[in-house]
Amino acid sequence: MHMADALLSPAVGLTMGAVSAGAMALSVSRINKDDLSDKKVPLMAVSGAFVFAAQMINFTIPATGSSGHIGGGMLLAALLGGYPSFLTLSVVLIIQALFFADGGLLALGCNIFNMGLIPCLLVYPLVFRPLLKRGVSYKSLTLASILSVVSGLQLGSLGVVLETAASGVTELPLNAFLLVMQPIHLAIGLVEGIITAAILGFVHRMRPDLVEAAQSVPSTPKVTFKKVLALLAVLTVLTGGILSLYASKNPDGLEWSIEKVAGTSELSAENPLHESAAFIQDRTALMPDYDYTSENSSTIPGTSLAGLIGGGLTFLLAGVTGLVLSRIKKKKPQFTRLRENQY
Amino acid sequence: MITVENVTVSYPDKTLALRQVSFTVKEGQSLALVGPNGAGKSTLLLALVGVLLPQQGTITIDGLKVAKESLPEIRRRVGMVFQNPDDQLFMPMIYDDLAFGPRNMGFSEEKVRALVEDTLERLQISHLKKRSSLKLSGGEKRMAAIGTVLTMNPSVIVLDEPSSFLDPKARRNLIGLLGRIKQTKIIATHDLDLALEACDQAVILNKGMVAASGSPQELFFDEGLMEACQLEALKRR
């Protein structure tokens, strides 16, 4: 569900970046007010690393032969509370963007919003906590987990759809995009919800204090429907405005396919086991039969034989420049190599 | 000088971890704390640094009683090396791990650098300075973990199973280093050979109580005593 830089327009990327940065600043100030904030830092950090590791654990669904992995956002929220889990997931997403090229620098705002803010600061206080208000039991834990994971993923994938559509980089018609994304994420959500319930159930059996303490701590936003409505209104206006610019480019009524294969390069290189742990998320759908009338081809710049030749030459020139520079660097190696040895 | 007097610690679920434990360690001496799994060795170490406070009895470090009020000073005086170096090396770079304590003590960055460089030199791990702890061998991690405590220049060092995760050569290195460290030491270990070489005295814990104390020479070869404490006596060569 990671958004990529290339799918975004600058306006959408920067807007979402600002929203997510604001939410992170708010969370930091809330956690710093907490007396136990110094104890929370290692807990949050190790939990972040845990989520990373948990995402690498591949499970199989019996009789279907399919496999998947969990996202872990709601699990963290249930154990750490709203603000700490949001910050933890944000840091995980930042690390994924920087070191694993998953997502991207500009897309960070979108990803933190879709996968962090929505589950931790909206769904957790609005769905998860109220369901556990009358006490933590196997039943309430299961119900709360499934409902919140499903709604978190529905909203998150809605976010992906809206952000992509508002950016207008792809040809995907909005409602077709929705028709594909939402049912797929319903299925993913149900499975992850069941697993989240099982994990929380296990933790509750072993360490009831952990699960119960999290539900009574104050480090959770007091979200009222008013605030949510206000946030939604702001986002609607923001995205609506941008969306309308591109609306005409997005005709309706078809289905398309999308599939994400997210890689974990560093891990698979270091440990053969991660070959199998590297996750593959399948999202299948149907191909469309839609007659698309494209824009006038004259709007496409550089489309002529000469344009192609010019482009090709530029490419070549860039490649040669790179090669020459590398050669020059290699010719005087003593300098740099010596310094390297210091480390 | 460390005095442990009639210390009793019980866990929140009321199980007794330590019962009436008493012993003293003189300045500059090193004490081996041995005993089977679950005898209370780790609990005692945590009580020495004030992570756990005893329900009864007192622990004093150079005359200062371990109590809630004295914790900052106690932690300046006592350094603890954890059993698993991964718990202790939590910064991205070894240098920062060693600098963590001195920085928190409010030293200037120059002083911190001098302390860290000096400690790295003493442990012969200067080449690891800029490395991440993730990529180190077990022996290197152990040296770095000891370094994180040495940079704070404590008067007492407690070590929990220092020879775990070590190959024979790294273990040999560690024994040499323990001999060179001047501070008062308490070493909880299953490694009787190490205790024999590195320690002046020993306390055997069993089921939370002191079963015997004395010199390692007289305790570790006593088959009757060792067997009664679910330990294996050393054989004289």
Add this chain to the structure above:
Amino acid sequence: MAVRDTPIHRLHPLIKLLASLGFILIVVSFGRYSLIPMIPMVFCPTVVMALSETPYGLLLKRCALALPFCLLAGISNLVLDTGTALTLGSLSISTGLFSFLTLLFKAYLSVITVLLLVATTPIHVISEAMQRLKIPSLMITLFEMTYRYLGTLLEEASAMALAYGLRSRQQKGIELRHMGSFVGQLLLRSFDRAERIYQAMKLRGYPAAHLSPTERKVSSRDILYLVLVLGSSLIFRALDITGAVNIIERLLP
């Protein structure tokens, strides 16, 4: 790789971050069919790559892993956007191919920019830069420690998965019905570990007032780099290469 010493590694980390972000913004601001005007944009990453001595193969490998999502999202363009952009003899090239390739090219440029940034900036330099940006120390410690424990927990998880795999019927993954206790175990171990780390930190005086980072001034070299990267990109963005191409066109018979 990130601890080499090259002109790029020596640059001020904030300048590098600014340059990277600006570059990506310019890349994504190109129109959806601007494949050809965008081609000169490859100069910057290529030159930086050569100057920083970053192995190209490695970058490409990492890059390839990040591309599939864009590839698949872009396929719709290929299928839906069927106008004719160009006819070369009997061969006609569709507008969809152009927008598809543009998307892929954007993805390549933005991914390689981030990879180059990280490949030339060690983690402690990144966190110093964060301090200079006045990002709260809570965030920075969290960032550093999460990064630190990634590997440790991955090792632990894969050791568990190996132990599971060796005793299970199929080798593929964890059965759904075991996920609760498997992940739950890992989680409890992680929480216990967090407790021990907290003790280790506490014993060494944490928390204490945070230090200000060692000052590092922005040098003229840094400014030059920023101006070169952003300036050249802006020029490429504003100028259409087709202008230059017209000259070639005249030279062609």
